[in-house]
Amino acid sequence: MLSLKDEDALIPRPRGALPRACAVAMAAVTTVVIMCLSPERFFGWVSMVILALTLGPLMHGICLLAEEMLHHSNTRYRGRGLLTHILPACGLGGKTLLAALVSGLLLNLSGNPLPHIEQCLELLILTSVLYTLFKSLGVLGPSEVEVSDICEGRKMNVAHGLAWSFYLGYLKLVLPRLEDSISAFRATHQSSRPFWGRGSNRLLILIPLNANISHKLEDEDDHIRFYDNLPNNMIDRAGVRGRVYKHSVYRVQDENGKAHECVVEYATPLLTLYSMSQESSAGFGETERRQQVLLFYRTLQNILEHSLECRNRYKLILLNDEHDADPHFLSQSILNHLQQQEREEFCLTPPPHQETDNPPARPSSAPGNAPTNAPLANGEWHIGHNPAPMSRDPTLMFSEPMPLRGPVENTDNYQS
Template sequence: MASLIGEDGVVPRPRSKLPVICAAVLGGFMLLCAWLLDSDRFIEKAVIMIFCFTVETCIHSMCLFAEEWLFHAKQRYHGRISRIFQSCFRRHAVLGLCVIFIMLMLSGVSISHDQWSTMAIMCAVYLLLKSLGILGPAPVEISEICEVRKMNVAHGLAWSFYFGYLKFMLPDLENKIATYIATRERLSSPRLHILLHLNAAVPSKPEEEDTNVVFYNNLPELVLNRAGVRKRSYKNSIYKISGQNNEMYYCILEYATPLETLYKMSHESSAGFGESERKQQVLLFYRTLSQILENSLECRNHYRLVLLNDEHTGDPHYLSKEIIQHLKQQNGEIHMDPVQELPQDRVVHPVPEEGPMRDYNAAVWGPISEEPLNSIPSLMISHPRSLRSEPVETTDDYNQHNARRF
């Protein structure tokens, strides 16, 4: 279960559709103003503007098509022109261009020389601004596209961390803990606590940042054959955490190792990954990993993500305090235990019926057994009967008539 104290103030939420709604409302308001100013030529101007915008988009797509066809057709598209066309041209733009062109031809609207000149200038200005990057997507739009399409570095690291380690390690954690506590003391929590620093720093030992967190022991190893390596071993470490009033806690800790990759990438110039983007990637890594683990039935309730804020680096025991706070929070959680059979002294007995209904049910269905209900269901099979049975007459007149016959 992924839970973070104060998570809402740190982890960013997915972006909503508010910009699209605002743009639609403002666009509709501007169209209304344009119709009020010149209602006679509103439709004509709107059709021409839409035609001009679609032409601009198609011309820019032709420039993209030239690059992909001349230099990347074999390497990227295996020489298939159809794939290049789908990658460069937007379907709705081409469809809109055809529809507007047909509407102009059928409506008989004549485009004047000045209008053709205006359309040419608009196309030229659009292409120049597009080539200079002025009309390109804003950084926020690029970030949203990468998040929606799972194209960030954090997405890949989170999925790699899940499939390469957590997916097979967390389900086996319960067995290893059971083996461990059979001969040693119990743990304060049966979950793996994964530590994530906002600055992506991953120390080799927790003792380096907090002396109250001390290595205690290792759980039994998990040995698997992975990626050509025979009998690769995976182990988890138990740490003893000292709290106030000489309280001792024992839990399983480790850092999220993929964050070390983010940290090193931010210090490598060729990676094109600065320190300003590193924190956002760490938060996105946390959000993605928590979503992956929550949707995994095998890993649920076997982990705890602990996001550590770098603003508390002045406190030498911040790590131990944060872990103890998470341990106390887990003690207050309610867990759904599996359904168990009731003891014999608490078996529910059926209440016998009283009055005329008891005699009627006994006559129709036979005597009612007052023995306790059996917890083991039994299979009851009835004799086969036709699904198309004839209706049976049960009225009093019908029964009296048959009685006279006999």
């Protein structure tokens, strides 16, 4: 099991806005420099550049529109509107058109400050056409970082779908019933009660980075032994009456020979990731598989942290595949988690019973024997020489309910 520091160094964080900030800084510096060198031609140059940058995507969008209208308008868009669906899908949205119109208007209002305006227009048209050509050929296509950023931002990765499927189709159904299943199991297995710890009441979900998992945990570590299954959970699901969901209980042996019982299993979607990496037609190599496993872990962790049904009923254990040489790495990872739970969780005990049969006698209020705690005129309290010990556990004191009484008239305002 990886520590929190190792997980932070291993799990990729979501990409931030640093490229956008760098682009803004570069544009600001360049704008200031050009305005200082040629202030009279600045607006003309800016208008021409913006027009070139917007006409290129517009021409490329027209090429995409021809393909979509001729071959995919019915199958992909189901006959939906041209303006509302097809044009935005081809990149002909309102932002691009608005930028092109504004740049053209700014160029016209600047009074043609550029020399050889005819040559500039020819260069503008040629730039737009060549941009369309290079874009169609993939020369100006998005980089792998951009594609990854888009897929992660829009939740389009394989890992996102598998994580949500694992949560909605399995964990959200079984985790709320886990505590009752463990209680029923312990009631029918009296001899196993000493082997259960406070950290064993959660479902331990193993997530190895290499996604290569076996169907029997004892095949990977001889310190792990299968003990029994929890009572089956039967749920009507997708037309199947009484679909069975079950968990397995394992006994994990430590270095002292002591057994610890826990409910542990691998994350089933990892089998899909591993099988995809073995199929050439899936286009899913070892590097992509490892990246998807990390995204699966991060996505599933984020989903479960916001799930009220699954809170405090699970533990994700990320297994690094660099420890394959250790024959007891799996059992040690599980034991580390159980020991961590034992240290973090504590049992709430009731406060000690306070004896009230012989209450202490109240000090006399006679002259010369001042009370220990006497109220003063300014509202403060005087603490005597024998204060109550401060180490006493705090307790709640409840007063007996008293009946409500109406106001009692004790004055005579009217004289006969």
